[in-house]
Amino acid sequence: MRSSGKSGGRGNHRGAGKDRDQKQGQGRPRRPRPEERRYDVGPGATKDGPKSGRGADGAGRRGRPAPSRPREYEAQIEERNRQRYAGRKDVKPPKTFPGAEQEGERLQKVLARAGFGSRRACEDLIDQARVEINGEIVTEQGRRVDPEKDEIRVDGLTVATQRYQFFSLNKPAGVVSTMEDPEGRQCLGDYVTNRETRLFHVGRLDTETEGVILLTNHGELAHRLTHPKYGVKKTYLAHIVGPIPRDLGKRLKDGIQLEDGYARADHFRVVEQTGKNYLVEVTLHEGRKHIVRRMLAEAGFPVDKLVRTSFGPITLGDQKSGWLRRLSNTEVGMLMQEVDL
Incomplete structure (x- = not known):
């Protein structure tokens, strides 16, 4: 009696599983398992298979193809972006001192290398009108000089450039x-x-x-x-x-x-x-x-x-x-x- 009960129970359980699968088959399609999902892209992709990416995967899960935007819509977006940036003015470079495009070194850098202190201290010398270039008192910061050619003086004394020792x-x-x-x-x-x-x-x-x-x-x-x-x-x-x-x-x-x-x-x-x-x-x-x-x-x-x-x-x-x-x-x-x- 126990033996037949066990086998009957086993049979009832299997039968119940079959009936459930049949009922699911009559309704909406079952969700595919991960290993069953299609990830084909390109010309070989099927009509129902996802194209690519997360959205396509979601579309494939729903059983319908991923929507695509019409070319006319993409053209409108491109035109709108072009108009958005067309009116922008060119970016201006930062302002520099007159003669920045000339060759040479900044005066305060040459003075600092010659032993007159930090560049900030050398800028103070220029502000105090104590520096001359070729006999002319320098009044603006950032002046460029050629240590090989220009005569530089501080308080009337000639500055020794790196050329001489x-x-x-x-x-x-x-x-x-x-x-x-x-x-x-x-x-x-x-x-x-x-x-x-x-x-x-x-x-x-x-x-x-x-x-x-x-x-x-x-x-x-x-x-x-x-x-x-x-x-x-x-x-x-x-x-x-x-x-x-x-x-x-x-x-x-x-x-x-x-x-x-x-x-x-x-x-x-x-x-x-x-x-x-x-x-x-x-x-x-x-x-x-x-x-x-x-x-x-x-x-x-x-x-x-x-x-x-x-x-x-x-x-x-x-x-x-x-x-x-x-x-x-x-x-x-x-x-x-x-x-x-």
Whole structure:
């Protein structure tokens, strides 16, 4: 009895499922399973199959094809969009300063690179009418210049552009005042071998003399700094043994007769005295060979040690022996002012 009940129940269940499928078949079409849905596109797509995309899938689910817009309607949309944008004016470029189309660099950028501070600080210099280009005071911001051709001045001092380089070396004793030495001795060129441009020295110091010597690649400035016409003064500290007479300074300023003519000092003073040892300062504008040593020796006081402490406005200060330093833009401007550049 149990066995027949079980089989009967099983049969009733299957029969009920058949009857349900038959009833569904008589009504609306059943929803296709995901694996049964059609996703054909292009010429091979059937009339009832979806074309593409989500909307087409939805249309396929409803059992009707996706609607398509008439060509006339699409043409109307295109025409409406064309009219919408046809009346727009061309976009204007941002306003710029006069002469922006010219070549060159902005003035404040050149000044900042030359060491006058930030670009904002350089703009303040322009606003204060402290900057000149080729003799004309600049009043507007954004002016363009050619650092290779234009002469730029700040407060009357010429600005050193990146084209030129200026250095001061505290030359040690024993270094030859040449850029190369065929005998292999230590020379000035040994201190600038890593520079990107060829430098040359301004004037000379004898081998045993220490102190300031300038190096640059500005030929005209170097020429004028050493030319007697411009009379650029150099100051030396000399160690001599005394006692020295009170009129030694007067004798040096009046002129000492040397084999190549008279040599005169512009200034003389005693800096320090320790017993018979004297440290004296001599300033002159001549540049003859060994001139300080020869003048003091002729006056009866051979020099034990000699240091050049300044060349024009460039001073030795606390610069250590053998150290090379780049001149500031102000120092370069003062040098050029000395020789009317």
